[in-house]
Amino acid sequence: MSVVVLKNVKKSFGSLPVLHGVSFAVAKGEVLALIGASGSGKSTALRCIDRLEIVDSGEIEVCGHMVHDPGLDLRRLRLDVGIVFQSYNLFPHLTIKENVTLAPRSVKKLDRRAADEIAMQSLQKVGLAEKADNYPEQLSGGQQQRAAIARSLAMEPKVMLFDEVTSALDPKLTGEVLKVIEALAASGMTMIMVTHEMGFARRVADQVVFMHEGLVHEAGSADILTNPSTPELREFVSNDL
Amino acid sequence: MNTAINSGHLVFLLNGAMWTLVLSLLAFAGGGLGGFVVALGRTSPIKVLRILSSAYVQLIQGTPLLVILFLTFFGLPTLGFSITPLFAAALSLTIYVSAYLGEIWRGCIESVPKAQWEAAECLALSRVQRMFKVILPQAVRIATPPTVGFSVQIIKNTSLASVVGFVELARAGQLINNSIFEPFAIYMIVALLYFCLCFPVSALSKRLERTGAARLRTLKAASA
Ligand SMILES: Nc1ncnc2c1ncn2[C@@H]1O[C@H](COP(=O)(O)OP(=O)(O)O)[C@@H](O)[C@H]1O
Ligand SMILES: [Mg+2]
Numbered sequence: 001m002s003v004v005v006l007k008n009v010k011k012s013f014g015s016l017p018v019l020h021g022v023s024f025a026v027a028k029g030e031v032l033a034l035i036g037a038s039g040s041g042k043s044t045a046l047r048c049i050d051r052l053e054i055v056d057s058g059e060i061e062v063c064g065h066m067v068h069d070p071g072l073d074l075r076r077l078r079l080d081v082g083i084v085f086q087s088y089n090l091f092p093h094l095t096i097k098e099n100v101t102l103a104p105r106s107v108k109k110l111d112r113r114a115a116d117e118i119a120m121q122s123l124q125k126v127g128l129a130e131k132a133d134n135y136p137e138q139l140s141g142g143q144q145q146r147a148a149i150a151r152s153l154a155m156e157p158k159v160m161l162f163d164e165v166t167s168a169l170d171p172k173l174t175g176e177v178l179k180v181i182e183a184l185a186a187s188g189m190t191m192i193m194v195t196h197e198m199g200f201a202r203r204v205a206d207q208v209v210f211m212h213e214g215l216v217h218e219a220g221s222a223d224i225l226t227n228p229s230t231p232e233l234r235e236f237v238s239n240d241l
Numbered sequence: 242m243n244t245a246i247n248s249g250h251l252v253f254l255l256n257g258a259m260w261t262l263v264l265s266l267l268a269f270a271g272g273g274l275g276g277f278v279v280a281l282g283r284t285s286p287i288k289v290l291r292i293l294s295s296a297y298v299q300l301i302q303g304t305p306l307l308v309i310l311f312l313t314f315f316g317l318p319t320l321g322f323s324i325t326p327l328f329a330a331a332l333s334l335t336i337y338v339s340a341y342l343g344e345i346w347r348g349c350i351e352s353v354p355k356a357q358w359e360a361a362e363c364l365a366l367s368r369v370q371r372m373f374k375v376i377l378p379q380a381v382r383i384a385t386p387p388t389v390g391f392s393v394q395i396i397k398n399t400s401l402a403s404v405v406g407f408v409e410l411a412r413a414g415q416l417i418n419n420s421i422f423e424p425f426a427i428y429m430i431v432a433l434l435y436f437c438l439c440f441p442v443s444a445l446s447k448r449l450e451r452t453g454a455a456r457l458r459t460l461k462a463a464s465a
Contacts, residue, residue, distance in 0.1 A: 050363060078365035089360035093378045103364035106374060155364060 002061075003028050003159050003190045004049060009058035009068075011044055018044045020214040021058065026159070026192060026207070031185045033201035033222075034194045036211035037236060042194045045211070046161050049192070050083050063158050079107070082152030083161040086168055088144045090136040090151070096123065097132040100151045107155070122153040126180045142173030146180055153184075160184065162193040198225055198237065210236065246426055250417050257413025258434045260327075264399040264409055265438075267331040269392060272338020279343025284350050286368070294343065301340035306401055309333045314405040330402035330409075338395055345391060349384035350376060386453055389446040393439045400435075410434055 002025040011019040018041045026032045034042050047053045049060060051067050051074060060067035063080040091099050100119040104110045110118070123129045126146035136144055145165055152160060162181065166174040178200050185191060185204050195201055201208060202222045210218040210233045218224055218233045228234040282294030301309070313336075314329035353376050361371040403412035414431035418424050 052359060052363070075365050075367070078363055081363075083363045085356070085360070087356060089354075089356045091357065091360070091375055091379075093382070102374060103366060106370050107365045107367075151364070 001028060002026060003030075003063055004192065005059070005061045006045070006049070007059040009045070009048060009060060010056045011041075011048060011053060012056055018214055019048070019055075022211070022214070022216055023058075024207075024209050024216055024219060026190060028190055029188045030190060030206045031204050032192045032207045032209060033205035034192060034209050034211065035196070035198075035201060035236070036217075040211040041214045042211055043163055046083070046163050046192065046194055050081050050161060051077055075107075079155065080158045081161065082155060082157035082159070084145070084148050084152055084163070084165050086164045088136070088141070088148045090144055090148055092136050095133050095135055096128065096139070096147045096150075099136070099147060100154045103151070103155050118154050119150075122150040123147070125153060125183070126150045127176075140173060141169050142176045145169065145173075145177050149177075149180055149184075159190040159192070162191065162195070164194050164196065166195070166197060201225060212236075244421050246417075246421065246423060246430075250421070250427075251430075253417060254410065254413050254430060254434060257408055257410040258438065260408060261396065261399050261410040261435075262438060264327070264330055264334065264402060264407070265392070265396045268334030268338050268395050268399065271331060271335030272342055272395070275335055275339025276342030276346055279339055280346035280350060281372075283343065283347040298340045298344055301337060302344075306333065306337050306398055307404065309336055310401055310405060326402065326405045326407035329405055330399070330407050334395065334399065334402075337398070338391075341391060341394075342388065345387050346380065346384055349380040349387075352383055353379045382453075386446055386449040389442060389449060393443045393446070396438050396442065397435065 004026040006025070007023050009019050009022045010017070022041070022045055024032070034045065036042050044053060048055050049062060049067065051072065055068050058068065062077060065072060065077045065080065067077060090096075091102070094102065097116070097119050100122060101110075101112075101115040104115040104118055105112070120129055120132065123132055126149050128143060128146055128150060131139060131143060131147070136147065139147065145168075149165075165181075166177050169177060174197070178197065181191075181193065182200075182204055193201075193205075202225050205222045208220060208222050208224055209216055210224070210228075210230075212218075212232050218228065218230045224233065225237055228237055279294050279297060282290045283298070285291055285294075310329065310333040313333045314324060314326065317324050317329070357375055357379065358371055361375040366374065399409055400411035402409055403415060406412070408416065410431055414427050418427045421427075
């Protein structure tokens with residue numbers, strides 16, 4: 001059964017059409033890598049899934065929520081979906097632990113003890129338990145990004161969206177973040193990740209979707225990265241080498 | 242009948258300075274409360290609130306404080322409200338400060354990066370929770386130096402209350418001068434007392450600006 005389904009999704013910004021009818025689906029426990037050149041509409045597709053952008057037409061279903069429906073219960077959608085951005089977006093006035101407990105406490109109304117427990121569990125998953133009382137500015141970029149992942153995990157989402165979460169990091173810090181995501185994939189989390197890390201996509205993705213000019217140009221198993229059938233994907237992959 | 246300045250005059254001036262301080266505090270408290278409401282209105286998702294608060298700011302910023310003061314002190318009694326000079330002065334300053342602080346604070350709220358709103362939204366926080374738990378705590382830090390700086394303007398603007406007969410520092414100086422006619426000496430003392438009220442506040446504002454700028458520099462250095 002699919003956790004996320006996009007059917008012929010179209011989206012324009014003003015007079016600029018960005019998504020021209022995008023369709024793909026992600027099954028429970030599956031990892032989908034969304035790849036493509038900059039400007040091909042990957043972020044926009046991801047943002048539509050979490051209703052940060054509203055589609056012009058087409059359908060998006062996420063964990064049973066009809067995201068394209070104007071009457072959607074946004075709060076319940078966001079409870080089921082976690083999203084992590086390239087720019088971490090931690091709350092600078094809160095410690096790492098407070099960043100992680102904020103939503104469990106104010107949205108799920110957990111008491112301090114229960115929230116702290118969940119926070120420490122998710123910080124442990126990303127290897128940051130000992131940084132719980134630090135402020136974001138005291139952490140490296142890789143640590144901040146892992147903290148952002150922990151903050152999302154603490155809400156126990158059913159699906160996680162990652163938008164180029166390592167693009168701002170140097171190779172060493174990239175590795176530590178990818179390791180966390182890989183472990184998450186192994187634990188059975190359903191994920192859609194926009195990534196430029198082709199080696200990582202090959203290793204972790206069950207499904208690869210290549211976007212080109214606002215359309216799904218080629219899709220399949222991770223094998224398409226080794227044996228692309230369209231010239232566009234072939235060029236995209238060769239640029240990466 | 243010229244006589245020299247005596248200690249009685251000094252006590253009278255100090256008493257005036259005390260009322261200047263009281264009026265400043267009332268204006269800051271009332272204007273702070275009003276300004277908070279104005280800032281929330283200006284950044285509200287509800288269009289009517291945005292229009293109303295913006296009209297209020299435009300109206301007040303386009304009206305001299307003196308005219309607001311005349312309107313409350315002379316205008317309200319004609320509508321059947323009896324009003325003391327202190328009340329008129331505090332009310333006028335509250336109206337005036339609300340508009341300016343509201344505008345300063347709106348700018349501070351809007352200078353918190355949009356990504357912070359989005360991150361909070363993606364964690365399922367309600368709009369009110371986003372505002373109070375994520376945006377306002379950050380806006381308060383940004384707002385502190387300009388707010389303290391504006392407080393100096395409030396202190397100085399309380400001197401306008403003298404025109405409706407409220408005996409604050411400026412009016413106290415005027416009254417003494419009327420009886421002994423030593424304008425230079427008296428107004429020097431008045432100026433000195435204003436300085437004593439304003440200097441600590443502006444020094445604090447300068448310091449907050451410096452530490453804020455230094456903090457920003459280290460933040461930038463850390464992320465570079
Ligand atoms: N909020 C927006 N307003 C206007 N144009 C946008 C907005 N967001 C994205 N775009 C445009 O949409 C196109 C696709 O952007 P994006 O989805 O970010 O691509 P990708 O993530 O694949 O690099 C780009 O041309 C970009 O400039
Ligand atoms: Mg992008």
